[in-house]
Amino acid sequence: MSTSSRSLTYGKDFGLLYRLRLLLGGFVPHLILTSYSLLAVFPVVMILINSFKTRKAIFGEPFAFPNASTFSLIGYETVLSRSNFTQNFINSIVVTGVSLLFILLFGSMAAFALSEYNFRGNTLTALYLSIGIMIPIRLGTVSLLRLMVKLGLVNTLTGLILVYIAQGLPLTIFILSQFMRQVPKELKDAARIDGASEYRIYTMVLPLVRPALGAIGIFTMIPIWNDLWFPLVIAPSAKTATITLGVQQFLGQFVSDWNAVLSSLSLAMVPILILYVIFSQQMIRSITAGALK
Amino acid sequence: MSTKPGSRAFPIHIVVFLAPAVIVYTLFMIYPLIDSLRLSFFAIGSDNREYFVGLRNYVLLFTDSNYAPRFWGALKNNIVFFLVHMLVQNPIGLLLAALLASGGWGRKFYRTVLFMPTVLSFVIIGFIWNLILSPLWGVAESILKAVGLGSLFRPWLGLESTALVTISLISVWQFVGIPMVLFYAALIGIPEELLEAARVDGATGWQVFWRIKFPLILPTVGIVGILTFVGNFNAFDLIYTIKGALAGPNFSTDIMGTLFYRTFFGQQLQLGNPTMGATVAAMMFIIILSGVLIYMFLWQRRIQAVEM
Numbered sequence: 001m002s003t004s005s006r007s008l009t010y011g012k013d014f015g016l017l018y019r020l021r022l023l024l025g026g027f028v029p030h031l032i033l034t035s036y037s038l039l040a041v042f043p044v045v046m047i048l049i050n051s052f053k054t055r056k057a058i059f060g061e062p063f064a065f066p067n068a069s070t071f072s073l074i075g076y077e078t079v080l081s082r083s084n085f086t087q088n089f090i091n092s093i094v095v096t097g098v099s100l101l102f103i104l105l106f107g108s109m110a111a112f113a114l115s116e117y118n119f120r121g122n123t124l125t126a127l128y129l130s131i132g133i134m135i136p137i138r139l140g141t142v143s144l145l146r147l148m149v150k151l152g153l154v155n156t157l158t159g160l161i162l163v164y165i166a167q168g169l170p171l172t173i174f175i176l177s178q179f180m181r182q183v184p185k186e187l188k189d190a191a192r193i194d195g196a197s198e199y200r201i202y203t204m205v206l207p208l209v210r211p212a213l214g215a216i217g218i219f220t221m222i223p224i225w226n227d228l229w230f231p232l233v234i235a236p237s238a239k240t241a242t243i244t245l246g247v248q249q250f251l252g253q254f255v256s257d258w259n260a261v262l263s264s265l266s267l268a269m270v271p272i273l274i275l276y277v278i279f280s281q282q283m284i285r286s287i288t289a290g291a292l293k
Numbered sequence: 294m295s296t297k298p299g300s301r302a303f304p305i306h307i308v309v310f311l312a313p314a315v316i317v318y319t320l321f322m323i324y325p326l327i328d329s330l331r332l333s334f335f336a337i338g339s340d341n342r343e344y345f346v347g348l349r350n351y352v353l354l355f356t357d358s359n360y361a362p363r364f365w366g367a368l369k370n371n372i373v374f375f376l377v378h379m380l381v382q383n384p385i386g387l388l389l390a391a392l393l394a395s396g397g398w399g400r401k402f403y404r405t406v407l408f409m410p411t412v413l414s415f416v417i418i419g420f421i422w423n424l425i426l427s428p429l430w431g432v433a434e435s436i437l438k439a440v441g442l443g444s445l446f447r448p449w450l451g452l453e454s455t456a457l458v459t460i461s462l463i464s465v466w467q468f469v470g471i472p473m474v475l476f477y478a479a480l481i482g483i484p485e486e487l488l489e490a491a492r493v494d495g496a497t498g499w500q501v502f503w504r505i506k507f508p509l510i511l512p513t514v515g516i517v518g519i520l521t522f523v524g525n526f527n528a529f530d531l532i533y534t535i536k537g538a539l540a541g542p543n544f545s546t547d548i549m550g551t552l553f554y555r556t557f558f559g560q561q562l563q564l565g566n567p568t569m570g571a572t573v574a575a576m577m578f579i580i581i582l583s584g585v586l587i588y589m590f591l592w593q594r595r596i597q598a599v600e601m
Binding site for chain 1: 315318322324395399403405567570574585
């Protein structure tokens, strides 16, 4: 496409200048993109390769890949024996998984009501539910903590989960109701004529917006998994610490043990990186699609 | 929008559908936000009861010799933090998006790699850069030496004059993927006929970009701007991870988020103060809300006027 249009512009001039431009036009973008890609992965790669080396090799030859003489797993041994890594990991999975489930369930129910029924106060309810898209829940922390104390939910995963559900709902409802509006009306009316209840129609619409559910799922999941603030404020105990908080505390204690620091960073990164590699195309495509709306 | 019109009793199924979301959201988001704003007008006495004090907390925050320097310092630093994102992150995001949107091979690969840091947590990012920039390890120094710039190396994160900008740039490094993907989506959504017409008229790539593409993606520029604003004035994790709650050296990296945390929970000799914490949060609320309102009423309206 671009080549044909360029030849339109420079059609009469097939001289050196034109060929040079064409060459640069193809080369410079790749140079910039490649350099920036290197900048993006370089720090991560440095941590990963050095986590498998002896302390001496980490400092002696930081840029080298581990080899037979520099390979060491001592950092990983320290992390697995001295930290609550497994417990933290399970906590993170429970918190993220349960929050996500309820965000999608409650969010889709509310989105269905807002997009399907023309009731009094519809617009007002939609507006009320979208305040949280722009105003961060963090700003209510002082009262949120008091509320958690009153409910006896401090240092429980339930407390965290409730906060994350509240945090995830506004954007979920906003996006899902846009998608649900596109479900053909005839489909639902046909089911109604057949005597389906409104609840049945909701369960019928849900699979039709599955791509949107998937995209929202990924986007709500990452901030919950990575959050440091609420685990720190609401559930800082060793028993309830999530992986993000656990790693933060572990790193604070072992700051001079470079093997342990590099290994715990690697262990914390790998699950997210694997998920990212699997879902990245879908994820980026869904932002692209969402942004076009 | 198919429902029985008229004003019969409110249909029960609508209540069932809305109730769970509205209840959880109201109880754990709206109530804490409102109650926290209320608390900013109260003080807790030695008898552990709340006393209404009007605007005293705000006056303390703006003028008291203990609070005021920290508040104005954090606000100033937060503005610097935001400006670095606007001037570095978003232009780089736009550049990368423009390069990606112009086609060529490897687009998917670049997109995936460039977006990767965004999915990692602040804690990981903070520590990684702490290590890379550490004079102890010397990785950054060796790289600068290799290109003959070794003398430029400083312990940037440790110096009062450079720590804030360094942390801002680390955050830019992490989040450049978001403006990139949003700009990219906007750019590939431009109808090809518009661009083709301009090219036939002899416009260069540069002209096509600034005269046609950029004006068409202005709505996205606004969205990126407001997302950056809200994210930056709510930031905390990265600075807490790299510098701790004291946001050193000498508070040079202190922003609203770290000030909020410190004021609420206390740090070292300073006792935690929930109502003053709520006051700092209320200031953050006012700042973020003003940004959102300016975006909604000034920017969006102007964009719509231009489009018509």
